[in-house]
Amino acid sequence: MAKPKVATTSLAGCFGCHMSLLDIDDRILKLVELVDFDKSPVDDIKEFTGRCAVGLIEGGCCNEENVKVLRDFRAHCDILISVGDCAIMGGIPAMRNGIPLQECYAEAYLKGPTVHNPSGRIPNDPELPLLLNRVYPCHEVVKIDYHLPGCPPPADTLWEALVALLSDKPVQLPYELVKYD
Amino acid sequence: MSATIEFVIDGKEIQGQPGQTILEAAQQAGVYIPRLCYMKGLVPHGSCRVCTVLVNGRPQSACTQPVAPGMVVENNTEKVTALRRNIVEMLFVEGNHFCMFCEKSGNCELQALAYRLGIAAPKYPYLFPTRDIDMSHPDVFIDRNRCILCGRCVRASRDVDGKHVFDFVGRGPHKRVAVNAEVRLADTNLDVRDKAAEACPVGAIMKKRVGYAVPIGQRLYDHKPIGSEIENGKK
Structure with missing residues (x-):
């Protein structure tokens, strides 16, 4: 029987949650025995090659590309997991949610202390995904099946949850593995 | 005024003193009722509603409701926990x-x-x-x-x-x-x-100037849920 596939992505996140996944240390060898990685920064596969058992989402949705990728994950994954506080509540990127979009652009491209932009223009290239009006938690965009909070979630949290899901057991994490920081 | 008032929380017999609230009597008996706006030494406010319990089926805030003989209190049940959540x-x-x-x-x-x-x-x-x-x-x-x-x-x-x-x-x-x-x-x-x-x-x-004084792993709620100290009879 073919191994189940796992896909991962980082939307509006810092890759800290992916780092935490790598932090499972030598258990990563067991993980590779358990699953194949599909679309993921771990193996640099850019597009889905087929149906996946589990999708891990790091980061919330701050632009239209994030939304597109998230919907693509929902379409390809049986179980979708929000990993980390950014996916769950927007996290640090969501601190801009109380600031008008124009002010965000001005800070990034015009007025910021390290900005060098003699043209004084805000880039408007089709290659650049459009910002959303605010940063959205993943479960406000698509249906999310599980939430693993933390900044980042400890490696043990990711490991325990993945192993439980892949062996068809209920995800019941001990008190110490579910934290918001 | 030393007469005890007997009542029941989740099937457990509790003995309270006249004038005590449900929350205080429960705490004395080692039963934790979750709370937020309650603080020992302050006049109870009853505003956060986290300490809501069902008293004879009616929702009441445990931090303001006085104990009464024979009352049947629901605290740690699925229904009350869902409400608090x-x-x-x-x-x-x-x-x-x-x-x-x-x-x-x-x-x-x-x-x-x-x-x-x-x-x-x-x-x-x-x-x-x-x-x-x-x-x-x-x-x-x-x-x-x-x-x-x-x-x-x-x-x-x-x-x-x-x-x-x-x-x-x-x-x-x-x-x-x-x-x-x-x-x-x-x-x-x-x-x-x-x-x-x-x-x-x-x-x-x-x-100010305190910051992250206690390292992760040694903070109040890193290892044991809030209320454990009451349930373990340390308070």
Whole structure:
């Protein structure tokens, strides 16, 4: 029987949650025995090659590309997991949610202390995904099946949850593995 | 006045004293009733509703309801826990609670309650309200993003410190904790040693220059859920 596939992505996140996944240390060898990685920064596969058992989402949705990728994950994954506080509540990127979009652009491209932009223009290239009006938690965009909070979630949290899901057991994490920081 | 009042919480016989609230009598008997706006030494407020229990089937706040003979109280049941979980989830989406960089994280009663109630993510949409921060005072700051309007600072300042530094203004979603000055906390007579400066259950009123004093792993709620000390009879 073919191994189940796992896909991962980082939307509006810092890759800290992916780092935490790598932090499972030598258990990563067991993980590779358990699953194949599909679309993921771990193996640099850019597009889905087929149906996946589990999708891990790091980061919330701050632009239209994030939304597109998230919907693509929902379409390809049986179980979708929000990993980390950014996916769950927007996290640090969501601190801009109380600031008008124009002010965000001005800070990034015009007025910021390290900005060098003699043209004084805000880039408007089709290659650049459009910002959303605010940063959205993943479960406000698509249906999310599980939430693993933390900044980042400890490696043990990711490991325990993945192993439980892949062996068809209920995800019941001990008190110490579910934290918001 | 030494007659005991006998009643039942979740099938357990409890003996309370006349004048005690359900919460106090339960605590004495080693039964933890979750709470947020209640603080020992302050006049109970009954406003956060986290301590809601069913008394003979009717919802009552355990921190204000006096014990009465023969009452049947539901505390740790699926129905009551679901209600409390909803309240705590609403508190999370109504404010801006960024646990990942909050100095209170690990010692925060709101966060600890969410852990205890098993909240992985709130089911309600986040509101991301616009709230302000007052850094004017030399020793204490207010971050209203984190305020849950429990009123512990209001009562501590009024009843313990005798100062009335804080009070509520506004209604509904506009309700907030204001200071007894034109604008700034610095213009009040709040002192860092006041009870009001340490009454906050969350990170809304914090002492400056403390920061992340206790390392992760050694904080109040890192290993044991909030209320464990009551259930283990240490309080």
